[in-house]
Amino acid sequence: MFHTYDEAVEWIHSLLNHGIKPGLQRMEWLLERVGNPERRLKCVHVGGTNGKGSTISLMRHILQDAGFVTGTFTSPYIKTFNERIAVDGEPIPDEDLLAIVNDIYPLVKEVEETDLGSPTEFEVITLIGLIYFGKVAYPDIVLIEVGLGGRLDSTNVIYPLVSVITNVSYDHMHILGHRIEEIAFEKSGIIKSGVPVVTTIEKEEALEIVEEAAVSKSSKMYRLGSEFNYNNVTYTDEGEHFDFSSPYKTYEQLPLKMKGPHQVKNASAALMALEYLRTFYGVHYTEENLRKGLEKASWVGRFEEISESPKIILDGAHNVDGVKSLAETISQFYPEKNVKVIFAALKDKDFDSMLQHLYPIVKSMTFTSFDFPRAAKAEELYEAAKFENKMAVENWRDAIGLELDNITENEMLIVTGSLYFISDVRKFLKNEKEF
Structure with missing residues (x-):
């Protein structure tokens, strides 16, 4: 007991x-x-x-x-x-x-x-x-x-x-x-x-x-x-x-x-x-x-804006349709922004089919990983992505720090992929006093 x-x-x-x-x-x-x-x-x-x-x-x-x-x-x-x-x-x-x-x-x-x-x-x-x-x-x-x-x-x-x-x-x-x-x-x-x-x-x-x-x-x-x-x-x-x-x-x-x-x-x-x-x-x-x-009504971790300046949005788009909806929402509401993406997913996902919906609308993609038994490695995601402006950073905290250090006024950061990943990122960013 x-x-x-x-x-x-x-x-x-x-x-x-x-x-x-x-x-x-x-x-x-x-x-x-x-x-x-x-x-x-x-x-x-x-x-x-x-x-x-x-x-x-x-x-x-x-x-x-x-x-x-x-x-x-x-x-x-x-x-x-x-x-x-x-x-x-x-x-x-x-x-x-x-x-x-x-x-x-x-x-x-x-x-x-x-x-x-x-x-x-x-x-x-x-x-x-x-x-x-x-x-x-x-x-x-x-x-x-x-x-x-x-x-x-x-x-x-x-x-x-x-x-x-x-x-x-x-x-x-x-x-x-x-x-x-x-x-x-x-x-x-x-x-x-x-x-x-x-x-x-x-x-x-x-x-x-x-x-x-x-x-x-x-x-x-x-x-x-x-x-x-x-x-x-x-x-x-x-x-x-x-x-x-x-x-x-x-x-x-x-x-x-x-x-x-x-x-x-x-x-x-x-x-x-x-x-x-x-x-x-x-x-x-x-x-x-x-x-x-x-x-x-709102739903935590679903196109959730957690910072206005810089603009940071978390979205647990963990399958093909989820990423497609994310891409449509970005295009609808932020057509003027240069979009930077941090992405992490589980090994059993169809990475390429998911990511292709983001390719036409994003400026850069950073692939990372997180502490979960079925999490894909950053390098796996990097190799699967058919996108030119990309990089792999295994530690997601390092990936976020790198992006936030270099974000400009006309850019926004989308952190997306596994909901388990989004949960970790949200706790981390909510505890940060300044970005």
Whole structure:
């Protein structure tokens, strides 16, 4: 048993050694023994390749402004471990996490001795979240982000009021498959019988797979560009404004603080899910709540400006579509800037496919690495990049120091790649008094 919060978190992290084990049997076994707290929750399940966290943040801020106590389960964390499990934006208190870990530790040791084997780190974190929401915090509604894939993800033990699939693109292919249809099949696995699904999927071959799954589950689909839509997007230094239409409500020139064309899509998915909840479940909010929520919502580590002078932006663009969205956002909001990039990624990523979206818009690229078992070396990234003005600096602190020492007024620095990398950089830069 554990006496301190730090001991509890250290034990959770030690479960990383058990790797990734897709499947729901261990979760079902554990949840049954703690009284199935997930059955007490009113949930929204959010899957997809990119945009899950942003969509959840947008929904949470609107619901919270309307007075709903809102739980969120997200990953990975950027600032603190506890932020993965939060209520109204407040991370689970250390003492509650410690108490829950001590309650479940004997069960985890017990299941290890069965044919099911040891739970993974993410399974245990999911279990802690469901217990906290269902037996301790009792939020009005819980927004739950899929960890990996969907069909066999440990969060797929819930039965939500509505499901959201933001998009489907290539990521985690060693687990989810190398064809977009295979990845879509895994993502569509969160669709439950009779539960509607909201999606912003644009790839036709992926959409067809999700549509088939929805039909087989008698689930109504709300598709971007069909059942709901956005238009008349305008861009300012503060973000975007856009019109939104759905079968239930139309809004004009809604404000959005999160920058980028992809965030308008995420906001539209969030609004469609909320409109469904308001229409069929009495989750009432006003247009004022909606506007205030959209203006307040942000997502740490996603096109996050942490310095105005010099201009420094952090963005956890960790796959091809993420980097493509980053490039579009830079072009939209900072066309006059000379862009310098620091990039680090995990070994299993398709570096060249990711980076080619940045080549046309950046002035220089610095490749680096960070302290993580699967982090690629700076030299690996350097060799993979088909870009002339580049360099490799293995230590990321040195890379940042070098760029900041030489940045000029008309330049901006984008630090991007793995979210684990962004987490380290953010802590470092936030602690710096001067750049």
